[in-house]
Amino acid sequence: MPSAGVTAVRILIGVLTAVVAVSIKNYRDLSAPGKRPDLDNNEYWGPKLKEPYKENKAVLPYDISVAPGLIADLKTQLDRPLNLQEPLEGVGFEYGFNSQELQKVVKYWRKSYLNKWNEREAYLKQFDHFQTEVQGLKIHFIHAKPSKAERKKVLPLLLLHGWPGSVREFYDIIPLLTTGNDKSDYVFEVIAPSLPGYGWSQGASRTGLGAAQASVVLRNLMLRLGFNKFLIQGGDWGSIIGSNLASLFPENVLGYHSNMCGNNSPLGNIRLLLSSIVPSFYIDSQHAHFYKGVGHVFRSIMEEMGYAHIQATKPDTIGSALAQNPVGLAAYILEKFSTWTNEEYKTLKDGGLTKRFTYDQLLDNIMVYYVTNSITTSVRLYAETMNPTQMGLNIDSVHIHAPVGCAHFLHELMHVPDSVLANKFQNRIQTTHYNEGGHFPAFEVPQQLYDDFVTFVKKAFA
Amino acid sequence: MKCLTVFAVIVAIFGAIVGYGYLVFTDLTRPLPKPDYKDDTYWGRGDGKNYAPDEKIYDFVLDVPQAEIDDLRQQLNRTLKLAEPLDGIAFEYGFNAYALQQFVDYWRDKYLTKWDERQAYFNELKQYKTEIQGLNIHFIHERVEEEVAEKKQVVPLLLLHGWPGSVREFYDFIPMLRKETNISDYAFEVVAPSLVGFGWSDAATRPGFNAAEMATVMRNLMLRLGHKKFLVQGGDWGSIIGSNLATLYPDNVLGYHSNMCILSTPLSILKSIYINYYPEKVLITRMFYDHHVGIWDKYKQLIEESGYYHIQATKPDTIGAALDSSPVALAGYILEKFQTCTGPALNQDFGAMVTVYGLEAVLDNLMVYYLNSAATTAGRFYAENSAKAYRDLQLDRVQTPVPMGCARFRNDLPPASDWQLRDKFPNLKHSMYFQHGGHFAAMEMPSMLYNDFTTFVQKIGLNDE
Numbered sequence: 001m002p003s004a005g006v007t008a009v010r011i012l013i014g015v016l017t018a019v020v021a022v023s024i025k026n027y028r029d030l031s032a033p034g035k036r037p038d039l040d041n042n043e044y045w046g047p048k049l050k051e052p053y054k055e056n057k058a059v060l061p062y063d064i065s066v067a068p069g070l071i072a073d074l075k076t077q078l079d080r081p082l083n084l085q086e087p088l089e090g091v092g093f094e095y096g097f098n099s100q101e102l103q104k105v106v107k108y109w110r111k112s113y114l115n116k117w118n119e120r121e122a123y124l125k126q127f128d129h130f131q132t133e134v135q136g137l138k139i140h141f142i143h144a145k146p147s148k149a150e151r152k153k154v155l156p157l158l159l160l161h162g163w164p165g166s167v168r169e170f171y172d173i174i175p176l177l178t179t180g181n182d183k184s185d186y187v188f189e190v191i192a193p194s195l196p197g198y199g200w201s202q203g204a205s206r207t208g209l210g211a212a213q214a215s216v217v218l219r220n221l222m223l224r225l226g227f228n229k230f231l232i233q234g235g236d237w238g239s240i241i242g243s244n245l246a247s248l249f250p251e252n253v254l255g256y257h258s259n260m261c262g263n264n265s266p267l268g269n270i271r272l273l274l275s276s277i278v279p280s281f282y283i284d285s286q287h288a289h290f291y292k293g294v295g296h297v298f299r300s301i302m303e304e305m306g307y308a309h310i311q312a313t314k315p316d317t318i319g320s321a322l323a324q325n326p327v328g329l330a331a332y333i334l335e336k337f338s339t340w341t342n343e344e345y346k347t348l349k350d351g352g353l354t355k356r357f358t359y360d361q362l363l364d365n366i367m368v369y370y371v372t373n374s375i376t377t378s379v380r381l382y383a384e385t386m387n388p389t390q391m392g393l394n395i396d397s398v399h400i401h402a403p404v405g406c407a408h409f410l411h412e413l414m415h416v417p418d419s420v421l422a423n424k425f426q427n428r429i430q431t432t433h434y435n436e437g438g439h440f441p442a443f444e445v446p447q448q449l450y451d452d453f454v455t456f457v458k459k460a461f462a
Numbered sequence: 463m464k465c466l467t468v469f470a471v472i473v474a475i476f477g478a479i480v481g482y483g484y485l486v487f488t489d490l491t492r493p494l495p496k497p498d499y500k501d502d503t504y505w506g507r508g509d510g511k512n513y514a515p516d517e518k519i520y521d522f523v524l525d526v527p528q529a530e531i532d533d534l535r536q537q538l539n540r541t542l543k544l545a546e547p548l549d550g551i552a553f554e555y556g557f558n559a560y561a562l563q564q565f566v567d568y569w570r571d572k573y574l575t576k577w578d579e580r581q582a583y584f585n586e587l588k589q590y591k592t593e594i595q596g597l598n599i600h601f602i603h604e605r606v607e608e609e610v611a612e613k614k615q616v617v618p619l620l621l622l623h624g625w626p627g628s629v630r631e632f633y634d635f636i637p638m639l640r641k642e643t644n645i646s647d648y649a650f651e652v653v654a655p656s657l658v659g660f661g662w663s664d665a666a667t668r669p670g671f672n673a674a675e676m677a678t679v680m681r682n683l684m685l686r687l688g689h690k691k692f693l694v695q696g697g698d699w700g701s702i703i704g705s706n707l708a709t710l711y712p713d714n715v716l717g718y719h720s721n722m723c724i725l726s727t728p729l730s731i732l733k734s735i736y737i738n739y740y741p742e743k744v745l746i747t748r749m750f751y752d753h754h755v756g757i758w759d760k761y762k763q764l765i766e767e768s769g770y771y772h773i774q775a776t777k778p779d780t781i782g783a784a785l786d787s788s789p790v791a792l793a794g795y796i797l798e799k800f801q802t803c804t805g806p807a808l809n810q811d812f813g814a815m816v817t818v819y820g821l822e823a824v825l826d827n828l829m830v831y832y833l834n835s836a837a838t839t840a841g842r843f844y845a846e847n848s849a850k851a852y853r854d855l856q857l858d859r860v861q862t863p864v865p866m867g868c869a870r871f872r873n874d875l876p877p878a879s880d881w882q883l884r885d886k887f888p889n890l891k892h893s894m895y896f897q898h899g900g901h902f903a904a905m906e907m908p909s910m911l912y913n914d915f916t917t918f919v920q921k922i923g924l925n926d927e
Contacts, residue, residue, distance in 0.1 A: 048549060073540075083786045085838040087779065089668040095845055096777030099838075206549040306776040310769030317556030317798045318769075320544050321784055321791035328784025328791055335780045376545035376559075383555060 030267035031423045034397020036248060039216055045196070045204040046136025055133055057224060062131040062140055064124060064200060066371045071117055074370070077326050078110035084327075093338055093351040097331040101350045105330055105359065113363045120364060127174060127192075131200065134220045140200035141193035141221065142167050146178045152187045155254065155457070156227040158218065158245075159192040162236020163378055164333040165440060166199050166368040167192045168361075172446035177453075184454035186461075191225060193218060195237060195381070199368050203377025210384040211237065212395055215244035219252055228252060233453055235259040235441065237381060243424070247398035254402065255460040257453050259441050261406035262416050263424040265396035271420040283417045287433045290408055290415045297414060304339065304413060307332070311382035319376025329375060330366055337362055340439035342411040356444045365443075396424050405430035405456030407449065409437030430456045491729035493885070494859040499710045501678045505658075505666050506596020515593060517686065522589040522600055522662065524581055526833060531577050534832065537789050538570035552810040557798040561812055565793055565825075573825045580826055587629075587636060587654075591662070594682045600662035601655035601683065602629055602636065610642040614649040617716065617924060618689040620680060620707075621654040624698020624722075625840055626796040627902065628661050628830035629654045630823065634908040639915075646916035648924075650693070655683060657699065657843070661830050665839035672852040673699065673843075677706035681714055690714060695915055697721040697874075697903060699843065705886075708864040709857050715864045717891070717922045719915050721903040723868035725878040725886060727858045733882045744881050750895045753870055753877055760876045767802060770795070774844035782838025789832055796831060800824050803901040805873035819905050858886060867892040867918025869911060871899035892918040 044053050084099035092098060113120065127142040146154055157177065161169050170192050177188040196214050197203030209217075218241065222230055231254050234242035239258040246253040263272070275283065276294030283291045292300075310318050322329045338351030345352030353362065369375050384390065404425040408415050410433070418431050432452050437445040504510030544559035552558055573580070587602045606616045619639060623631050632654050639650040658676055659665035666675075680703060684692050693716050696704040701720040708718040737744045738757035745751060773781050785792045800815050808814040815824055831837060846852060866887035870877040872895075883890050894914050903911045 083835050084783055085665070085779070085786065085835065086667070088666075088842070091669065095669075095842060096780030097783060099779060099783060102783055203545065204548070205546070207551065302772075303776050306769070306773030309772040313766050313769045314556030314798060316545070316547065316559060317794050320557065320559055320562055320794045321788070323544055324540065324542070325784060325788040325791050327787040331780050331783040335777060373543055373545070380548075380555070 027267075030265070030270070030397075033399040034265065034394050036398050037212065037393040037395055039212060039248065041216055041220065042135060043208075043213065043216070044136045045206065045209055045213075045217070046202070047205040053136060055135070057132065059130055059132040059224065062129040062200065064121075064129050066117075066121060066367075070371060071114065074326055075110060075114055077324075078106055078114070082106060082327065087349075092348045093335070093346040097335045097338075098349055098351060101353065102327065102331050104350070105334065105353075105363075106327055108359045109326075109330070109363055113360060120360065120367070123171075124168070124364065124368075126171075129200070132221070132224055134217050134224065137196055137202040137204065137217065139193055139196065139202070139217065139221055141191050142170075142174070143225070144174045144178050144190040144192070146180070146187040146189060150178075150180050150187050152180045152185055154189050155186050156222070156230035157188040157190050158222055158227075158230050158232045158242070159190055160218070160232065160234030160238025160242050161192070161195065161198070162234070162238045163198075163381065164336055164365070164369065165236060165443070166365050167194055168365045168368055169440060169443040171364075173442045173450055176446060176450040183451060184457065186454065186457055188231070191222065191227070191230075193221060194368075195241065195378075197377030197381060198374055199372050201374075203374065203380065208384060208389075209381075210387075210390040211240045211381065212244045212248070212390060212393055213384075214381070215241045215248060219245050219249050222252065229254050231255045231257070231457065233257045236439065240385075243400065244395055246400045246402055246404075247395050250400070250402060255404070255457065256400065256402055257405040257407070257456050259407045259409060259449065260412060260439075261404070261421055261425070263396055263421045264391075265394065265424055267423050268396060268416075268420055271422075272416060275417055275420055283419075287408070290410060290433055291417055292414075300343070300413060307336075308382055308386070311379040312386040313383065315379040315383045316376060319379050322375045323373055326366075326370060329370060333366055333369065334362060337440065340411075340413060341444060342438055343413075356438075361443065398424075399426045400424060401426050403456070403460035404428045405452070405460075406432070407441070407452045408433045409439075409441045409445070409448075410435050411438035413439060429459045491727070491732075492859075493861045494856055496709065496712075496860050496862075497855060499674065499678065501682065501711075502595065503675065503678070504596045505668075505671060505675070505679070506593075506664075507667055510596055513596060515596075517592070519590050519592045519686070522591045524584045524589070524662075526577070526581060530833070531574055534789055535570055535574050538566050538574075542566065542790065552812070553798075553801055554810070557794040557801065558812070561801075562790070562794045562797070564812075565797060566790055568821060569789075569793065569825055569828075573822070580822070580829070583633075584630075584826070587633065592683070592686055594679050594686060597658055597664040597666070597679065599655050599658070599664070599679065599683055601653055602632070603687065604636055604640055604652045606640050606649045606651055610640070610649045614642050615647055615924065617648050617650055617919070618684065618687075618692040619650040619652050620684055620692050620694045620704075621652055622680065622694065622696035622700030622703050623654070623657065623660070624696070624700045625660070625843070626799050626827070626831065627698060627700075627905075628827050629656055630827040630830055631902060631904045633823075633826075635904040635911060638908060638912040643916070645913065646920065648916065648919050651689075653684060653687060653689075653692075655680060656830075657703070657840075659839035659843055660836050661834055665836075665842075669849075670846065670851060671843070672846040672849065673702050674706050674710065674852065674855055674857065676703045676843075677710055681707055681711045684714065691716050693717045693719070693919065695719045695721075698901065702847075706857050708866070709860050709862045709886075712862050712864050716924060717865040717867065717919060718862075718887075719867040719869070719918050721869045721871060721911060721914075722874055722901070723870065723877050723883060723893070724875055725858055725882050727856075727885070729885060730858075730878055730882045733879070734876070737879055737881075744879055749897075750879075753872065753895055754879060757876065764875070770799070771844060774841040775848040776845065778841035778845050779838055782841045785837035785841075786835045792832055792837060793828060795837075796828055797824065800902065803873065805900050818900075819902065823905055861886055861888060863889055865889045865891045865918075865922045867915070867921070869894050869896065869903065869914040871896045871901070871903050871907075873898075873900035874903070875901070891921040
């Protein structure tokens with residue numbers, strides 16, 4: 001009996017030791033810096049050519065004026081009787097975009113917004129728009145320079161939007177960034193591109209342009225414009241593309257600021273899971289309410305990620321469905337401006353859209369998608385990024401040593417704690433929490449985002 | 463002695479874990495009792511306090527105003543500027559834009575030009591409407607001819623479609639069912655309704671109309687038509703609703719046949735994984751392995767194909783607004799499913815739908831959605847069946863004594879084996895594995911489905927009533 005017991009204990013100790021050893025090794029592997037993926041910096045994304053590609057490096061002013069015929073056709077479409085079903089009794093936005101609110105939006109769009117379209121178009125043109133060809137794609141960008149009278153030091157800033165956003169999100173923050181004030185010793189020369197496939201930027205003609213490849217294109221854009229070193233600020237895809245850029249091209253990045261910091265490396269995901277189960281171990285109590293438990297996160301993801309699921313698997317189906325379908329496009333996009341601004345707005349019949357935004361703002365952004373007919377190419381980014389090949393690049397395992405700032409706006413869909421971000425952002429110098437604001441802070445609370453950003457910049461160059 | 467104590471403690475902890483695991487396992491896998499189900503919930507507008515049911519049965523003839531057809535033609539005539547498919551891509555990224563353009567052109571220039579012909583075809587099967595629980599239900603009702611009734615035993619049959627299908631799926635199947643054939647002692651009086659929220663049936667106006675409510679309404683429809691006992695056949699949602707009907711109202715169901723026999727209980731999922739690794743222990747011939755083995759790839763495929771499910775289950779009104787606002791949107795979205803379901807050999811082929819279903823049939827079905835602006839109300843069914851109220855019923859874990867038959871078409875969703883089906887259907891009378899065919903069996907191979915269905919009915923051993 002005793003010897004059997006001893007043997008059993010020995011076996012158990014042996015097994016436990018092996019498990020611990022394997023875990024430590026795996027942990028070391030997981031937290032070691034990942035290998036920088038080797039991407040082709042000159043990969044061609046344009047249509048098939050008969051002759052070798054010769055990049056046209058000219059940077060030309062770009063006229064975003066919309067053909068009058070398009071506006072006329074849009075008016076005709078919006079004049080049509082709506083073919084919507086009444087919402088279910090007692091329902092706000094729990095089943096998606098409430099058709100009664102959609103009716104209101106469409107009416108405003110047709111009767112107010114489009115009747116002052118010239119005014120809106122002039123508003124969109126207030127910044128200087130350009131286009132240049134990078135790797136076969138015509139890339140559009142806003143270039144906003146501080147006035148020559150500015151005495152403060154100028155830093156270049158690459159400002160990146162996401163989906164379903166656009167450069168329009170930055171129209172209030174750009175003037176703050178380019179105008180000197182006592183909050184900052186710096187002013188910024190802002191390059192705000194439309195992501196490849198979004199807005200006035202051309203989409204790829206072949207498969208493979210995921211977030212990593214997009215970051216190559218945008219880094220080449222900055223080099224083209226003469227910026228060898230620059231700051232990056234982004235949210236949504238802008239956050240992901242921005243961090244990819246910082247991972248791939250550390251020599252170009254002065255600092256990275258995001259309002260949606262994330263870490264998709266294996267270690268990051270393990271820690272994220274653990275932090276959801278045992279939050280107290282990973283999160284300080286003052287901001288505990290930002291970091292919801294695993295149950296809530298899972299439910300939220302299931303509830304809110306239907307669009308991502310379909311866009312990652314059937315982008316051309318949903319894209320074709322929304323192209324030239326203004327009513328559908330409005331419902332599909334504005335649903336996000338409701339729920340991602342504040343999840344609780346789902347209980348409201350109007351989705352709380354006008355609590356934080358004006359219809360003009362929201363419709364400006366919709367128009368960017370509509371007039372450029374870019375919805376399909378924009379959603380392809382999901383298919384090109386959310387797949388095993390792109391995941392296999394494991395780009396989030398590459399350590400970023402540039403200064404990093406993470407701003408957390410309470411109503412963002414999900415927050416990732418610093419402890420989970422640690423292996424990716426080796427030099428995270430600022431983490432802030434705001435009890436106001438959601439997924440679109442540049443759009444919703446531009447002053448707050450600006451203030452946070454310049455505080456980060458101050459620390460970065462201290 | 464200390465070693466013994468440690469050993470004993472380890473054994474005790476291990477035993478506790480195993481014991482706990484066993485308790486959880488049995489709790490998750492034991493059959494559940496049949497719930498008492500309220501079969502007269504009012505689903506019309508208002509609170510139904512003064513609801514006086516109209517039990518009359520009204521004739522229904524499809525007669526679309528020419529203005530609607532003209533308007534559709536006009537909508538289809540807008541210049542389409544769809545994004546070019548990526549180089550070398552057919553349908554891997556969803557419905558191909560070139561194919562969509564071709565369909566739209568055909569729909570506008572050829573199909574709508576002969577709309578009167580198509581409408582007449584729709585009306586070849588006799589249709590009616592009647593009010594059940596506050597909802598107007600549209601249905602096909604085809605009785606058996608007198609000469610046939612003299613030679614064969616006539617049995618009532620409830621035929622249930624799914625999404626993105628409609629009663630149109632059954633237009634080749636129903637004529638077979640009514641006929642006298644020498645492979646069956648039976649002929650069938652067919653009732654094929656449009657599901658609530660689909661086709662020409664009303665939709666519910668408040669939350670909660672799930673697949674259990676749908677089964678109730680359909681059962682009450684049959685009672686309205688004087689059929690206390692009937693057979694049920696269905697695929698897609700029709701299969702699930704049929705299964706619920708057999709579960710909640712076993713006294714009414716003579717037999718239940720499905721061409722999408724899936725079972726997603728915890729036990730069934732565990733069994734699926736077991737069969738994947740040990741098919742020889744469960745399946746009687748290698749010929750059946752393909753349907754069950756390679757489960758991880760099959761699950762991966764399901765994830766690839768279920769984006770529509772995810773968005774309809776969570777934001778049906780959003781996607782519904784998009785699809786109801788544009789016939790082009792509706793076409794691409796629905797045709798994608800028909801394209802995919804042509805099977806792996808054909809689903810990247812631009813001619814697949816023509817080969818497998820025929821264009822007219824596919825467009826007829828699309829018109830059912832278009833004419834009724836049913837995309838939103840049909841999509842909501844997904845949300846209702848994902849809601850806690852429905853999931854808590856766990857109807858798939860409730861056994862039913864009703865005789866069951868299962869046709870497994872090769873390219874449909876991963877099916878359950880007999881070993882799995884018997885956990886819910888102990889009276890499984892018949893099952894068949896087909897090496898061909900897909901999700902829309904009634905449309906694709908109606909005679910195969912007819913053969914299988916009648917074989918099942920023979921095996922039930924129905925007494926002449």
